[in-house]
Amino acid sequence: MTRKELRALIEEVQRCKSELASVEVKAAQGGTPKRLYEALSALSNSPGGGVILFGMDEEKAFSLVNVGNSQRLIEEVTHTASSEMQPALRPRFTIDEIDGNTVVTAEIDEVPAAQKPCYYKNIGLPKGSFIRVGNTNRQMTDYEVFGYLSSQGQPRYDEELVANATLDDLNNDLISAYLDRIKQHRQRARFLNDPREEVLARLHIAGRDNKTVRPTLAGLLMFGKYPQEFFPQLRITYVHYYGTSLDEKAPSGARFLDDRVFEGPIPEMIDQAEKYILGAMRKSALIEGMFRRDIYEYPQEALREALANAVAHRDYSQYVRGSYIQVRMFADRLEVQSPGGLHGNVTVENIEIEHSTRNACLMRMMEDMHIVENRGSGISAMLGAMREANLEPPRFNDRRASFLVTFLNHTLMSPEAIAWLNQFARYPLEDRQRIALVYLRNHGQITNEEYRRLSRVDAATAGQDLRMLVQTGLIAQRSVGRGTYYTLAMSSELLLQMVFPEDEKCILDYALGHGSIGNVECRKLLGINQDRAHYLLNKLCKLKQLKPEGSGRWRRYTVV
Numbered sequence: 001m002t003r004k005e006l007r008a009l010i011e012e013v014q015r016c017k018s019e020l021a022s023v024e025v026k027a028a029q030g031g032t033p034k035r036l037y038e039a040l041s042a043l044s045n046s047p048g049g050g051v052i053l054f055g056m057d058e059e060k061a062f063s064l065v066n067v068g069n070s071q072r073l074i075e076e077v078t079h080t081a082s083s084e085m086q087p088a089l090r091p092r093f094t095i096d097e098i099d100g101n102t103v104v105t106a107e108i109d110e111v112p113a114a115q116k117p118c119y120y121k122n123i124g125l126p127k128g129s130f131i132r133v134g135n136t137n138r139q140m141t142d143y144e145v146f147g148y149l150s151s152q153g154q155p156r157y158d159e160e161l162v163a164n165a166t167l168d169d170l171n172n173d174l175i176s177a178y179l180d181r182i183k184q185h186r187q188r189a190r191f192l193n194d195p196r197e198e199v200l201a202r203l204h205i206a207g208r209d210n211k212t213v214r215p216t217l218a219g220l221l222m223f224g225k226y227p228q229e230f231f232p233q234l235r236i237t238y239v240h241y242y243g244t245s246l247d248e249k250a251p252s253g254a255r256f257l258d259d260r261v262f263e264g265p266i267p268e269m270i271d272q273a274e275k276y277i278l279g280a281m282r283k284s285a286l287i288e289g290m291f292r293r294d295i296y297e298y299p300q301e302a303l304r305e306a307l308a309n310a311v312a313h314r315d316y317s318q319y320v321r322g323s324y325i326q327v328r329m330f331a332d333r334l335e336v337q338s339p340g341g342l343h344g345n346v347t348v349e350n351i352e353i354e355h356s357t358r359n360a361c362l363m364r365m366m367e368d369m370h371i372v373e374n375r376g377s378g379i380s381a382m383l384g385a386m387r388e389a390n391l392e393p394p395r396f397n398d399r400r401a402s403f404l405v406t407f408l409n410h411t412l413m414s415p416e417a418i419a420w421l422n423q424f425a426r427y428p429l430e431d432r433q434r435i436a437l438v439y440l441r442n443h444g445q446i447t448n449e450e451y452r453r454l455s456r457v458d459a460a461t462a463g464q465d466l467r468m469l470v471q472t473g474l475i476a477q478r479s480v481g482r483g484t485y486y487t488l489a490m491s492s493e494l495l496l497q498m499v500f501p502e503d504e505k506c507i508l509d510y511a512l513g514h515g516s517i518g519n520v521e522c523r524k525l526l527g528i529n530q531d532r533a534h535y536l537l538n539k540l541c542k543l544k545q546l547k548p549e550g551s552g553r554w555r556r557y558t559v560v
Helices: 003-016 036-044 070-083 142-150 172-185 196-202 217-223 266-280 300-313 360-368 377-388 415-424 431-443 448-455 459-472 492-497 501-514 519-526 530-542
Strands: 023-026 050-054 092-098 101-108 130-133 136-139 206-209 212-215 236-241 256-262 283-288 291-296 325-329 333-339 395-398 402-408 475-478 485-488 546-549 556-559
Touching: 003 023, 003 050, 003 092, 003 101, 023 036, 036 050, 036 070, 036 101, 036 130, 036 136, 070 092, 070 101, 172 217, 172 360, 196 206, 196 212, 212 217, 217 266, 217 360, 236 266, 236 300, 256 266, 266 300, 266 325, 300 325, 300 333, 300 360, 300 377, 300 402, 415 431, 431 448, 431 459, 431 485, 448 459, 459 475, 459 485, 501 519, 501 530, 501 546, 501 556, 519 530, 530 546, 530 556
Parallel strands: 023 050, 236 325
Antiparallel strands: 050 101, 092 101, 130 136, 206 212, 236 256, 283 291, 325 333, 333 402, 395 402, 475 485, 546 556
16 A cells, blocks of 8 residues: 555545445554454455554544554454454555644455454354454454355365155156256267166165155255155245335335245246236336337346346255245336355356356256356346346345345336436447446446456456546545445535426426326436435425425325
């Protein structure tokens, strides 16, 4: 880290008035802070690592304070990191003096996936292992430690024999269809002509438990008559919420509009869930000649890939067999959450190019049945489907205990967004940079990773595009290193006030046609965020064009 980057980091912490996701702040006036191992463990277990910033006091509004003895601090931090942590860490230090105050940074690299979790040896696992959550450190749970350790090898939970189950619990028709399919594609696999039980054993569909042949977990899930008889929670659940949060209630007082459970063997379960959720989505119609085509709120291909990936990659270990896959539909998004974080060397950052299979046998069966492709193409298919529908890329969140995919339903390039972009017509921008500006307008900030996923470019091109936008003065860079993100250079208040007549006309036309309009409808109508919708509706009230009725989240607006 250069001194210029160090000072930029200090400015960002002071601007935010809080620690950052990748930055831990320590005063260190009276010597090396105690329990430093918590920050060392948490940052080294975080994607991209992080920075410990010594010489800043959180309790004094993040003002700079003088590090007592910088040389001794570096020595003691180095000793703790290299001798007391497993694996050993090698921090990189930068020292600077600002307004008479000595500040020190220690850059902590992320440890390789095969060596996680990094922990404090004096306490051991799991108590000595920490993880970064937001801008705080917390001790890992037993399951989070297990998740890291299991990623170092090939789990075989999907190959385990199911106690109390027998071949009678498998659907022979499904198995016969499966064997016929793979015989067509593996014509040299002579073992397929062996006795049935031997074939099932070689394919890990079943195996012998003393004198009894029992299905494996993968075999039962794929070909069972009713797998949930043995594992009630290995299913897909669906809940349709009224608003944009779990606790937002409909006028009737209900928190959700619909809930369903989908069970059965995996192919049937995915098909049922896909059809039902598509039926619950909003739709628009596109007339092509004599034919009408329904356009779903979320692309069908993206939904199916998310469901299939959730089933194929979820954790089937004893820790979470009591957890189910959850699909949640809100007014502004669709979420698919599966038990277990990402496996192996796959991270949120490299999920498009890296591939690691937690459930190898189950994955092979699902691939043979053309439910998934075992080539890492599912994520690319999701991204492509969302882009083709003019929607933002899905968001991925590895929570270690679970993995969450979020689809947002507002159109990126709405007429209102295009009108907003017209003010930048004099700038020589690429289309992908214009799209990034709209994304920033909707979300307030963007990272290099988000820009790459949004525009389908590599890291170098994304960095070059973002630097150019900074040079034009349209956006500003915040923080440095892994924590770098970008915001629009203009103030949020100015952004809100950039109103076009088309906005007001659309709102009034909708309110006239439907009797009233609320914040949610306004957001969907114009493809804008909640704050902007609130501003527009209030402005029309001040102009005596609309009249508010009700309060809080139930407020509606009618034409005067």
